[in-house]
Amino acid sequence: MKIFLMNIIPNKILRSLINRTSTGFCLILFFLLSGAHSIAQENSYTLKTVVIDAGHGGKDPGALGKVSREKDIVLNISLKLGGYIKKYFPNVKVIYTRKTDVFIPLNRRSEIANQNKADLFISIHANANNNSRIRGTETYTLGLHKTKENLEVAMKENAVIEYEEDYSTKYEGFDPKNPASYIIFNMMQGVNRDKSISLAELTEHQFKTRVGRHSRGVREAGFWVLKQVSMPSILVEVGFVSNPTEEKYLKTKKGQDYLASAIFRAFREYKNKIEKSSVMLAVEDSVEVQNDESNLAISTESKEVTKKGQILEYCVQLKSSTKKIPVTSRVFKNIDGIKERKIDGIYKYTVGSTKDFNTIVKLQQQVRKKIKDCFVVAFYNGKRISLSKAKELQKT
Numbered sequence: 602m603k604i605f606l607m608n609i610i611p612n613k614i615l616r617s618l619i620n621r622t623s624t625g626f627c628l629i630l631f632f633l634l635s636g637a638h639s640i641a642q643e644n645s646y647t648l649k650t651v652v653i654d655a656g657h658g659g660k661d662p663g664a665l666g667k668v669s670r671e672k673d674i675v676l677n678i679s680l681k682l683g684g685y686i687k688k689y690f691p692n693v694k695v696i697y698t699r700k701t702d703v704f705i706p707l708n709r710r711s712e713i714a715n716q717n718k719a720d721l722f723i724s725i726h727a728n729a730n731n732n733s734r735i736r737g738t739e740t741y742t743l744g745l746h747k748t749k750e751n752l753e754v755a756m757k758e759n760a761v762i763e764y765e766e767d768y769s770t771k772y773e774g775f776d777p778k779n780p781a782s783y784i785i786f787n788m789m790q791g792v793n794r795d796k797s798i799s800l801a802e803l804t805e806h807q808f809k810t811r812v813g814r815h816s817r818g819v820r821e822a823g824f825w826v827l828k829q830v831s832m833p834s835i836l837v838e839v840g841f842v843s844n845p846t847e848e849k850y851l852k853t854k855k856g857q858d859y860l861a862s863a864i865f866r867a868f869r870e871y872k873n874k875i876e877k878s879s880v881m882l883a884v885e886d887s888v889e890v891q892n893d894e895s896n897l898a899i900s901t902e903s904k905e906v907t908k909k910g911q912i913l914e915y916c917v918q919l920k921s922s923t924k925k926i927p928v929t930s931r932v933f934k935n936i937d938g939i940k941e942r943k944i945d946g947i948y949k950y951t952v953g954s955t956k957d958f959n960t961i962v963k964l965q966q967q968v969r970k971k972i973k974d975c976f977v978v979a980f981y982n983g984k985r986i987s988l989s990k991a992k993e994l995q996k997t
Contacts, residue, residue: 646973648872650694651686652714654724654826655679659704664729666842666851671727672702674851678839679725681861686868693872706765711829720973721800721871722834723864724826727851729843736847737815738808739838740801742794743827794922796833796875803867804837811866812859814840831932832973837864913994915961916940916951917968918978926950936971944985951978958992 655676657663663671676699683695696717698710714722728739801819809816827834839860840847850856919933920926925948928939933950942949953964961977968975979991986994 646969646976647876648693648720650696650717650719651721651723651868652696652698652717652719653679653683654698654710654714654722656724656726658699658702661704664727664842666729666848667845669842669848669852671729671842674727674842674857675725675839676700676702677857678861678864681857682723682725682864682868685862685865689865689869690872707826708829710826714830714832714834718973719830719832721868722827722830722832723868724824724834724836725864726836726838728838728841730841731843733843733845736841736844737817738805738840739817739820740804741820741822741824741827741836741838742797742801743821743824743834793831793833793920796871797835799874800833800867800871801835803870804835804864807863807867808860812863814860814863912982913956913991914954914980915956915958915991916978916980917953917961917965917975919950919952919968919972919975921950922948924948932972934971936968942983949978949985 655672655678657672658676659672661672663675665671679697680700683697686693686695694717696713696719698713699705710724711722798819805816805819808814824836827836840851842848842851851860919936919939925941926932928941928950933939936952938952940951940954942951952968953961955961955964958977965975965977977988979986979988981991981994
């Protein structure tokens with residue numbers, strides 16, 4: 602019984618409950634917590650689908666080394682990565698943008714991710730530079746380039762659209778060789794930014810500490826393929842084919858295995874991290890809703906906190922961003938009543954406002970059909986507070 606409780610509820614709640622030792626109470630507690638656990642599993646977020654994008658392909662060879670082509674190296678790594686995910690997470694659906702040496706238009710790659718409602722998008726590439734001494738891995742998230750070097754990498758990867766007919770019309774007049782075209786990425790920066798950066802950091806950490814590669818760090822730049830996807834996403838540069846030593850490593854089966862396993866471990870840690878956070882939040886919410894002052898009687902009545910004119914409200918947070926996101930943006934499609942809040946320089950976008958926690962949970966379930974990683978937040982007098990604090994305020 603105790604082990605069961607320790608597995609599903611936070612320690613601070615467990616300690617307060619374990620002090621009550623009545624046999625009858627324990628039986629009631631067991632069934633209530635079992636129900637809470639079921640509710641938590643229903644409401645928690647699960648990463649179900651990942652899209653793996655092997656860059657370039659077909660008539661587009663990508664970066665060229667002395668004896669290798671980017672398109673071949675990244676395809677091998679992508680297939681190995683997908684194989685690891687399928688082996689260790691059979692319930693996760695793995696979708697490839699390409700599994701063979703074929704050319705896939707840039708916009709089609711993002712369409713595949715969006716149409717399959719993926720939870721994660723990983724694009725794999727290899728780099729090149731005129732300076733053959735430059736080496737190392739880089740992992741990019743979407744953003745406005747902060748250095749000339751980052752812009753050059755984005756330009757090179759975006760240039761794939763020139764293999765497509767009438768690309769200027771298809772890509773809304775975007776010119777991959779014109780730096781002025783990249784200002785559009787400033788508007789998109791921040792959407793899914795936190796989760797993307799988290800995965801990027803985990804990936805570079807694995808490259809450096811587990812595979813022993815030289816890590817050039819996490820960077821931001823304007824990659825069209827990342828701009829178009831509606832989920833957390835990264836673009837991984839696994840090394841420089843222009844560096845003779847690194848090219849040799851990238852061509853080997855062992856090197857490709859190690860790089861794929863590094864990305865897999867980052868994926869695994871990212872998945873566990875966001876799912877654990879989601880489950881624990883849902884469990885805590887479910888337990889606290891049931892564990893009120895009347896010996897765990899479930900109450901459906903919420904109290905509006907009006908002490909000194911202050912009001913407690915629950916909302917569903919949809920997105921956060923360092924830049925404003927128009928409420929008419931496609932990321933909020935078919936969601937009405939969105940409220941923009943600026944907190945510590947970060948724009949938060951929420952929907953709903955209620956004093957009843959159960960009501961907001963039901964709203965969250967509806968919203969998750971459109972935005973999978975939305976979550977419940979609480980505000981007191983307009984300021985963000987923890988859900989635990991909100992429950993305490995309701996009891997006062």
